Amino acid sequence: MLLKKELGLLLLLAVISAITGVLNPQFLSGVNLLDMANLIGLFGVFSIGEGLTIITGGIDLSVGSMFSLLGVIFIDLVANRDVGWPLALLAVLAGGLLLGAIQGLLITRLRMQPFIVTLCGLLIYRGAARYYTDDATMGFGYGNDADTLSWLAAGRSFGLPHSFIFLIVVALIVGVVLHRSVFGRYLFAVGKNEEAARYSGISTSLVIAGAYVLSGLLAGVSTILLVFYTNSVSPSTFGNFYELYAIAAAVLGGCSLRGGEGSILGIVLGTALLQVLQNLVNILGIPSSLNFAVMGTVILLGVLADQQLRKRREAAVAIAAQRGRPAVAPAARAEPRVH
Amino acid sequence: MPNRLIELAGITKVYPGVTALDDINLSVGCGEVLGLIGENGAGKSTLMKILGGVVAPTSGTIRIDGRDHAMLSVNDSMRAGIAFVHQELNLFDNLDVAANVGMGREPVGFGLLRLIDRKRLRDRVAPLLARLGADFGPDSPVEGLSIAQRQVVEIARALSIEARIIIMDEPTSSLTLQETERLLQVIAELRANGVSVIYVSHRLGEVKACADRVVCLRDGRVVGELHGEQIDHATMIRLMIGRDLKALYIPPAAEPGAGGCDLLEVATKDFPDRRVNLSVRHGEILGLAGLVGSGRTSLARAMFGIDPIIGGEIRLDGAKLTVSSPRRAIRQGVYLVPEDRKRAGLIVDMPVAENITLANLVSYARMLLVNRGSEVAASRAQRVRLSIKAPGDQSQVVTLSGGNQQKVVLAKWLSMRPRVVIFDEPTRGIDVGAKNEIYALMRELADRGVCILMISSDMEEVIGVSDRIAVMHEGSISGILERSRFSEYNVLRLAIGQPLAPAEAA
Numbered sequence: 001m002l003l004k005k006e007l008g009l010l011l012l013l014a015v016i017s018a019i020t021g022v023l024n025p026q027f028l029s030g031v032n033l034l035d036m037a038n039l040i041g042l043f044g045v046f047s048i049g050e051g052l053t054i055i056t057g058g059i060d061l062s063v064g065s066m067f068s069l070l071g072v073i074f075i076d077l078v079a080n081r082d083v084g085w086p087l088a089l090l091a092v093l094a095g096g097l098l099l100g101a102i103q104g105l106l107i108t109r110l111r112m113q114p115f116i117v118t119l120c121g122l123l124i125y126r127g128a129a130r131y132y133t134d135d136a137t138m139g140f141g142y143g144n145d146a147d148t149l150s151w152l153a154a155g156r157s158f159g160l161p162h163s164f165i166f167l168i169v170v171a172l173i174v175g176v177v178l179h180r181s182v183f184g185r186y187l188f189a190v191g192k193n194e195e196a197a198r199y200s201g202i203s204t205s206l207v208i209a210g211a212y213v214l215s216g217l218l219a220g221v222s223t224i225l226l227v228f229y230t231n232s233v234s235p236s237t238f239g240n241f242y243e244l245y246a247i248a249a250a251v252l253g254g255c256s257l258r259g260g261e262g263s264i265l266g267i268v269l270g271t272a273l274l275q276v277l278q279n280l281v282n283i284l285g286i287p288s289s290l291n292f293a294v295m296g297t298v299i300l301l302g303v304l305a306d307q308q309l310r311k312r313r314e315a316a317v318a319i320a321a322q323r324g325r326p327a328v329a330p331a332a333r334a335e336p337r338v339h
Numbered sequence: 340m341p342n343r344l345i346e347l348a349g350i351t352k353v354y355p356g357v358t359a360l361d362d363i364n365l366s367v368g369c370g371e372v373l374g375l376i377g378e379n380g381a382g383k384s385t386l387m388k389i390l391g392g393v394v395a396p397t398s399g400t401i402r403i404d405g406r407d408h409a410m411l412s413v414n415d416s417m418r419a420g421i422a423f424v425h426q427e428l429n430l431f432d433n434l435d436v437a438a439n440v441g442m443g444r445e446p447v448g449f450g451l452l453r454l455i456d457r458k459r460l461r462d463r464v465a466p467l468l469a470r471l472g473a474d475f476g477p478d479s480p481v482e483g484l485s486i487a488q489r490q491v492v493e494i495a496r497a498l499s500i501e502a503r504i505i506i507m508d509e510p511t512s513s514l515t516l517q518e519t520e521r522l523l524q525v526i527a528e529l530r531a532n533g534v535s536v537i538y539v540s541h542r543l544g545e546v547k548a549c550a551d552r553v554v555c556l557r558d559g560r561v562v563g564e565l566h567g568e569q570i571d572h573a574t575m576i577r578l579m580i581g582r583d584l585k586a587l588y589i590p591p592a593a594e595p596g597a598g599g600c601d602l603l604e605v606a607t608k609d610f611p612d613r614r615v616n617l618s619v620r621h622g623e624i625l626g627l628a629g630l631v632g633s634g635r636t637s638l639a640r641a642m643f644g645i646d647p648i649i650g651g652e653i654r655l656d657g658a659k660l661t662v663s664s665p666r667r668a669i670r671q672g673v674y675l676v677p678e679d680r681k682r683a684g685l686i687v688d689m690p691v692a693e694n695i696t697l698a699n700l701v702s703y704a705r706m707l708l709v710n711r712g713s714e715v716a717a718s719r720a721q722r723v724r725l726s727i728k729a730p731g732d733q734s735q736v737v738t739l740s741g742g743n744q745q746k747v748v749l750a751k752w753l754s755m756r757p758r759v760v761i762f763d764e765p766t767r768g769i770d771v772g773a774k775n776e777i778y779a780l781m782r783e784l785a786d787r788g789v790c791i792l793m794i795s796s797d798m799e800e801v802i803g804v805s806d807r808i809a810v811m812h813e814g815s816i817s818g819i820l821e822r823s824r825f826s827e828y829n830v831l832r833l834a835i836g837q838p839l840a841p842a843e844a845a
Contacts, residue, residue: 180708182700189697193686199645199677200698200751201669260688 005254005306009269012302013276020280027283034161036275041163042225043245044271045170049218050246051267052178052211057191057259058107058114060212062099062121063219063246067239068129070095070223075138075233085149093220099125100216104209114212122243129235139232153228163225167268170218175264187211191259248295249274252302273298342369343402344503344535345390345419350399352385352559359385360396361559367504370533372526374550374570376540378579378770381556383539387506390537391423392416422497424507430481430489437464437477440496467495470532471525485632487518494525498534505529506537511545512767515631515796516834523549541770543575544798555579579771588803589779592786595623595806600673600759600790602642604651609637610814611649617809617816619759619790624781626805627794628830634814635794636678639761642792643675644668655758655790669698672758676748676765678794684748685736692718692732695750721750725780742773749780759790766800778804798827812836 021028046063053060070092077083077091099121106117155162178184186207189197198204227233253270255262277298281291343366352360360382367373377383388394389401395410402408403419411419430439438445441460448456464477473491475484481492490510497505507526511519526536526549540546546553553565555578563578599620606614615638619625629635640646642653644662653660655671662668665675677683685694695718696703703714718732725746729739736747745765752760762781766774781804785791795801801808808820810833818833829839 176708182704182707182709185693185697185700185709189686189689189693192688193682195683196686197697199643199665199675199683201666202697203664203666 006263006265006269008306008309009253009266009273009302013269013273016273016276016280020276020284024283027279032279032283034159036272036279037164038161038229039275039278040268040272041161041165041167042222042229043242043249043275044167044268045163045225046215046219046222046242047246047249047267047271048170048174048264049215050243051250051253051255051262051264052174052187053114053215054247054250054255054257055178055187055191055259055262056208056211057194058208058211059118059247059257060103060215061115061118061243062103062125063215063222064239064242064244065122065125065129066096066099066216066219067223067226067242068233068235069125069132070220071227071233071238072129072133072138072235074223074227075140076132079138079140089149089224092223093217096216096218096220096223097213098216100213100219101209103216104212107212108205108209126235129233129238133235135236137232137234149224150228153225163229166221166225170221171264171268174214178264183207183210188260191261193260245271245274248299252299254306273302343367344369344404345421346402347386347389348400348402350386350389350396350401352382352389352394353397359559360389363399363556363559363561365554365561367535367537369503370530370535371552372530372536372538372550374538374540374546374553375556376543376546376553376575376579377556378772381579382559383556384508385559386556387423387508387537387539390416390421390504390506417500420501420503422500422502422505424490424493424497424505424510430492432480432482434481435477436468436475436479436481436484436492436495437461439481439492440464440467440477440499442496444500464495464499467498470498471495471528472521485518487514487521490514490522491525494529502534504535504537506539508539509541509768510538511540511542516798516831517630519545541768542797542799543572546575547571576771589782591622591624591782591806593622595620596788597621598656599623600792601654602638602651603654605638605641605648605653606650607634607637607641607814608646608649610634613814614651615811615815619792621788621790622785623806624785624791624793624804626801626808627792627811628796628798628801628808629811629817629834631796633811633834635811636763637814638811639675639677639763639792639794642668642759642761643673669755672756674752674755674757674760676745676752676760676762678763678767680745680748685744687737687744688735690733691722691727691729691736691739691747694736694747695721695754698751699755717754718750721754725750725753726776740770740773742769742777745769745773745777746780749777753780753784757784757789759792760784762791762793762795764795764797765793766795766797774800798830801830802827810834 017027026032050060050063073095074088074092077088078085103117103121106112107114153162157165178187186197186202189202190204190207194204226239230238249270250262250267251257251270252273253262253266253268255267274295277295278291281288281294286294346366348364350360350363351358363386375383385394389396390411392411392413392415400407400409401411408415431442437460441464446456446459446463447453461477468477471491471494473488475488481489484492494505510522514522523545526538529536538546538550547570550570551567553570553575554561555563555575557579565574599618601618602615604614604616606612613634627635637646641648642662644664644667647663653662660671660673662671662673681687686697692715696714700709703710703717715732721727722729722732727743727746727750729743736744739747766777769777781791781793793805802825806822808825808830809816810818810820810830812834813836817836818839820829832839
């Protein structure tokens with residue numbers, strides 16, 4: 001039932017890829033595919049975190065700025081302060097976790113709206129990052145010991161970029177958590193009807209805050225991947241608008257901003273579709289200024305098509321229910337008379 | 340009846356595979372109050388939708404003012420003066436009464452600007468409110484009004500478009516006894532002014548009180564029509580279900596045991612300076628009656644940990660219960676079947692199985708991963724046990740009827756270990772058959788030794804189901820009745836805070 005949506009998305013992805021491949025065979029070349037896989041991996045990890053917050057009926061606008069703040073801290077620790085990379089890595093993950101936890105607490109304990117809390121996060125983290133470096137771009141010096149981590153984050157194994165492998169691993173883990181675990185069920189329950197969830201004994205605050213903590217943690221992971229992708233961080237532009245990519249991917253992938261709906265597979269496919277579209281604009285020689293316009297159009301059409309299809313399905317179900325009713329009703333009615 | 344406003348002849352509505360209405364003949368006279376009764380699914384809603392122009396009949400004619408129509412459009416219906424007062428009220432909370440009444444027909448002024456002329460609007464609405472005996476003015480914001488007052492606003496809106504027939508669909512389902520009285524007065528007032536009312540309700544006492552004539556539908560057919568004196572409970576029930584209802588009350592299997600759930604000097608958020616002392620014994624159903632707003636729901640919310648308990652304590656078999664959150668209440672076996680099942684009792688767009696296991700999901704999980712198999716098995720067991728009519732365990736709860744939805748709420752708690760169960764208006768909007776099944780389940784639970792507290796505004800229910808009745812008035816218990824002293828009169832007196840006269844007490 002849920003898979004229908006993902007199947008549709010996969011089909012759309014295949015059709016667009018096939019058309020682009022016919023128009024320009026370069027699209028399907030190994031180099032290009034691996035390049036896309038890398039980008040899908042980079043964007044997919046934090047889009048999954050974003051999806052979790054959207055499933056609870058919230059949103060996380062702060063991830064892009066988190067990359068910038070955590071990114072400059074990481075480079076500063078490794079390049080300027082001679083902190084070993086394992087410790088720096090831990091600091092970044094803990095930082096993401098902490099920022100997510102603060103946002104989660106503000107949203108649940110102080111009952112503030114997620115949009116506002118994370119919008120303020122977006123502004124604050126960006127400002128803090130720029131102040132921290134005096135708006136200067138930070139890069140790694142030469143000959144530090146982060147080479148191992150650099151290989152881990154941006155290298156390749158079995159011909160696949162590590163970011164992509166990370167995405168697969170994260171998607172599998174979070175997928176099991178979301179679709180099979182008790183916590184995952186609670187996430188959906190809270191997103192669909194927070195009050196009824198509370199009346200069923202679920203600690204809704206804990207569940208919602210948990211989604212923001214996970215989103216923060218995944219933003220921390222993404223920071224590392226992104227830093228080694230660009231090898232430097234300009235605090236005013238690093239990760240700009242990335243939260244919007246994440247929201248777009250989640251929505252394309254079937255998450256409803258009303259909460260309670262979505263799947264990890266959908267979010268990953270949504271991310272892939274966005275990256276394919278960007279790549280297609282480049283490779284087909286469409287003016288790159290149209291990049292965002294193409295993306296916006298496809299998202300609009302995708303969500304529209306999904307809504308229309310769903311309406312049809314619901315109508316079909318309603319008719320089926322009407323048909324099914326007489327078979328039940330007379331039997332139920334007849335029962336008392338037998339007594 | 341010379342003055343027939345509207346006449347339906349041979350109205351039939353066939354949906355694919357099901358005949359919702361079969362050859363209905365029905366007329367409404369000028370200034371007549373027509374009671375329309377029937378179980379859920381009998382065809383009342385479809386019939387009302389045809390009158391509203393929302394649904395077109397398959398065959399038959401609708402005669403209005405001497406003209407025959409094969410069907411009505413929404414506009415035809417409005418022009419004919421048919422207005423609805425809905426079960427779920429359709430008002431704009433953020434606007435004032437006058438704006439709601441005049442919605443869509445606001446007087447405009449100030450030349451080309453066409454701004455709303457608030458004064459004229461107010462002047463137009465005020466007399467309508469006065470006529471209905473409203474205790475609020477045209478400037479009152481709707482969000483501050485009670486449900487009963489909102490209904491008056493809807494009726495005023497109907498009058499403002501010069502409605503000749505007002506259709507009220509379960510208008511009293513959320514009203515207090517007093518407010519219900521008031522509504523019945525308003526209906527009498529309407530009738531005196533020549534406005535007809537079609538009164539659709541499950542509450543037969545009200546139908547009896549206000550209707551000139553009662554039509555009963557069953558399985559899409561008119562199965563009976565009662566006039567004046569003929570209208571009484573037993574006859575109406577017989578018509579509705581086609582058999583005599585056996586006595587509602589099921590006595591407990593054994594005398595209620597010693598011990599139970601004791602509320603000692605409990606103060607709730609809404610009544611911080613009042614104290615509630617109450618004990619529900621093991622194996623009994625204690626009815627909790629009182630006017631809406633008397634503190635019954637506040638008490639239920641406090642016992643279930645939704646609102647904090649301001650003072651006093653709750654004991655179960657002598658041991659103090661800590662109910663600081665629903666989670667903790669549930670852990671200690673205190674469950675609530677809430678008043679508003681769609682908002683608080685169920686997650687309606689989740690499957691039946693997931694709703695049933697939601698409160699106890701951890702016990703269906705290993706290593707925190709949900710075992711779908713055991714979940715579905717539990718759901719299936721509950722469906723059989725409570726005879727929940729649903730296509731399957733994965734059907735969304737929203738597709739079920741009200742009675743079956745309520746059974747899903749019960750299934751959630753029955754699949755666990757209840758010790759105290761609070762039912763808040765357990766059968767609101769549920770048809771007679773399902774009601775009785777729910778009463779039987781409550782009794783079964785009680786016989787297993789569970790303490791049952793049943794909050795209800797339905798007098799038949801309170802008197803017919805309870806072993807004892809506690810009545811609340813302004814935040815505290817104003818009296819407790821044993822079965823021998825059950826009567827509507829006694830409950831009402833206590834509900835309005837008057838002591839029972841010694842003669843009745845004897």
